[in-house]
Amino acid sequence: MTADLSAVERALRTAAPYALLDTAREILGRCYGVRAVELLLADYSLTVLQRVTDLPHTAEPLPAHAGAPGRAFGSQQAFTEPGSEGGAMVHLPVTVRGDRLGVLSIEVDRADFTPERQAEFGEIAEMLGHQIVVADRDTDLYLRARRKDRLTLAAEMQWQLLPARACAREEYAIGAQLEPAYAIHGDNFDWSATEDRLTLTITNGMGEGIDASLLTNLAINALRNARRAGVDIADQAALADQAVYGQHRGEAHVSVLLLEFHLDTGLVEIVDAGSPQLLRLRDGAVQHIPFEAQLPLGLADETPYEPQQIRVQRGDRLIFVSDGVHAVASKAGETYGTAALARAILATRLLPAAEVPRAILTELAAHRDDDPQDDALVVCLDWFGRHPAPADASPS
Numbered sequence: 001m002t003a004d005l006s007a008v009e010r011a012l013r014t015a016a017p018y019a020l021l022d023t024a025r026e027i028l029g030r031c032y033g034v035r036a037v038e039l040l041l042a043d044y045s046l047t048v049l050q051r052v053t054d055l056p057h058t059a060e061p062l063p064a065h066a067g068a069p070g071r072a073f074g075s076q077q078a079f080t081e082p083g084s085e086g087g088a089m090v091h092l093p094v095t096v097r098g099d100r101l102g103v104l105s106i107e108v109d110r111a112d113f114t115p116e117r118q119a120e121f122g123e124i125a126e127m128l129g130h131q132i133v134v135a136d137r138d139t140d141l142y143l144r145a146r147r148k149d150r151l152t153l154a155a156e157m158q159w160q161l162l163p164a165r166a167c168a169r170e171e172y173a174i175g176a177q178l179e180p181a182y183a184i185h186g187d188n189f190d191w192s193a194t195e196d197r198l199t200l201t202i203t204n205g206m207g208e209g210i211d212a213s214l215l216t217n218l219a220i221n222a223l224r225n226a227r228r229a230g231v232d233i234a235d236q237a238a239l240a241d242q243a244v245y246g247q248h249r250g251e252a253h254v255s256v257l258l259l260e261f262h263l264d265t266g267l268v269e270i271v272d273a274g275s276p277q278l279l280r281l282r283d284g285a286v287q288h289i290p291f292e293a294q295l296p297l298g299l300a301d302e303t304p305y306e307p308q309q310i311r312v313q314r315g316d317r318l319i320f321v322s323d324g325v326h327a328v329a330s331k332a333g334e335t336y337g338t339a340a341l342a343r344a345i346l347a348t349r350l351l352p353a354a355e356v357p358r359a360i361l362t363e364l365a366a367h368r369d370d371d372p373q374d375d376a377l378v379v380c381l382d383w384f385g386r387h388p389a390p391a392d393a394s395p396s
Contacts, residue, residue: 004031005120009127017135021052024104024128032117034106035087039094039128040069041102043148044159045181046358049073049102052145061148069103074355076100078118083107090118092125094132098168100354101129147182154185154213161220163191166354171263171386172198176379177357186212187322187375190220192227198261199227202276202320202379205254219244219254219297233260237271237297237305244298253296257320261312264386269307273297276377277326279341281317281349286342314385319345319356324374325364336367356380 001009008027015023021039028034040049040062048061049069065074072079072091083089088110094101104125108117132142151159158178166175174191178184186205191198201223205216222243226236237258244254255274262268272291280287289310295303312318319341326337334340344363348356357378364376 002120005123007031008124012127012131015131017138018141020128020131020135024124028106028124032108032121033112034108035083036105036107038105039102040105041094041132041142041146042073042100043146043181044151044155045148045179046165046177048148050145050148052142069105073100073103076352078122080113080118083110086110088113090121092121094125094129096126096129096133096164098173098354099164099166101132104128149182152183152185152209154209155181155183157210157213157217158184158188161188161190161217163189167191167193168353169193171384172261173353173382173384174200174379175352175354175357176377177361179361179376184375185209186216187324187377188216188220189320189377189379190223192224193263196263198263199233200259200261200320200379200381202257202322202377203254204256204275204322204324204375204377206252211252215244215248215252215254218247219256223256223258232307233258233269233271234305234307237273238303241273241295241297241303241305242301245301245303248298250299250301253299255296255323261383266312266314266383266385268310268312270310271305271307273305275323277321277323277337279319279321279345280312281319281345282313282315284346284349286345288337312383312385314383316383317345317349317353317356318381318383319360320377320379320381321360322375322377324376325360325378328364328368328374328376330367336364340367353380353382 011023011027025037028037039052042064043050047064049064050061051059053059063070068079068081069091072093076093079091081089087107089107092104094104176189185208188203190201203216203219205212219240222240223236226239257276258271260269273294274296278289280289291308294305328336344360348359357380360378
């Protein structure tokens with residue numbers, strides 16, 4: 001790490017949570033002669049980039065997938081355009097472990113903009129992203145800057161429950177999106193990884209508004225509590241089932257698809273307790289992967305759950321959707337999951353996992369002829385694996 005880069009890291013790490021942008025402007029100007037610095041954050045719907053200002057909503061948003069900053073955000077690569085008076089405007093993706101937060105835009109003298117400087121600016125954008133994630137614990141500034149509209153209370157609860165909207169590791173990449181982003185209530189997703197396991201849950205709490213959000217919050221936290229106690233996924237489902245039943249006595253339930261991936265072999269243990277569905281893209285073909293349906297969480301007292309198994313192969317893409325995606329009907333009566341969803345999965349096969357959910361939900365909006373009547377959730381998981389799957393593996 002160069003002395004300048006070390007100075008920037010130290011300044012951002014010690015800055016007040018609400019002062020990260022001002023600190024970045026000061027230290028980048030002093031160490032690198034940067035003329036201007038802007039921070040843009042992606043909104044909840046991933047459609048616009050919002051400038052971080054002292055007064056959120058006072059600056060015009062920019063498109064998240066057009067224009068120079070949008071190109072940097074979409075490609076996750078630095079994009080440079082001419083600046084003023086011989087300068088260069090550099091747009092850098094701000095991303096934390098695969099979760100795309102936004103774009104850092106800086107203006108520098110073109111004569112000083114070397115490949116080495118661009119690499120350092122990329123590291124600085126990553127440093128800033130990590131500090132924003134930490135700062136969110138202590139300030140609302142960056143959360144406020146992300147919203148182009150007001151969130152409903154139910155949506156506020158759901159977004160605060162999420163781990164992130166994307167993550168990436170050597171073995172996999174995940175992207176996820178909820179719609180309507182500013183009024184979501186019952187759908188949710190969660191994941192957690194250790195050195196050798198990835199646990200992924202897709203949930204759909206029944207009902208609408210606050211009731212659905214409270215129900216999903218109960219189920220997610222019950223599943224997390226069981227997972228953190230170190231029990232297997234069948235017992236995780238059983239303990240969460242008891243928590244929901246104990247609170248609602250069978251009058252409310254949560255549909256869950258609960259998966260645990262073995263990162264060294266690609267073996268996946270699955271508990272299917274409701275409506276979320278899984279489709280797999282393998283070798284250019286889309287296949288719906290059915291499981292033996294078990295009761296949703298909270299529907300009956302002390303429901304036993306049995307895991308099933310499949311095995312993923314290197315290059316597989318898994319798409320998880322809620323019933324607000326696969327069950328949506330067009331004006332002609334065709335449900336989206338019948339054929340249109342498979343076409344959308346094929347059409348987006350070249351996109352990275354983080355981009356796929358938004359693209360599929362855009363296709364869904366075109367399929368649907370009226371306003372959404374239900375939450376829509378899409379999660380995409382690309383499997384890279386540590387090693388090729390064992391040749392004698394039987395589950396598929």
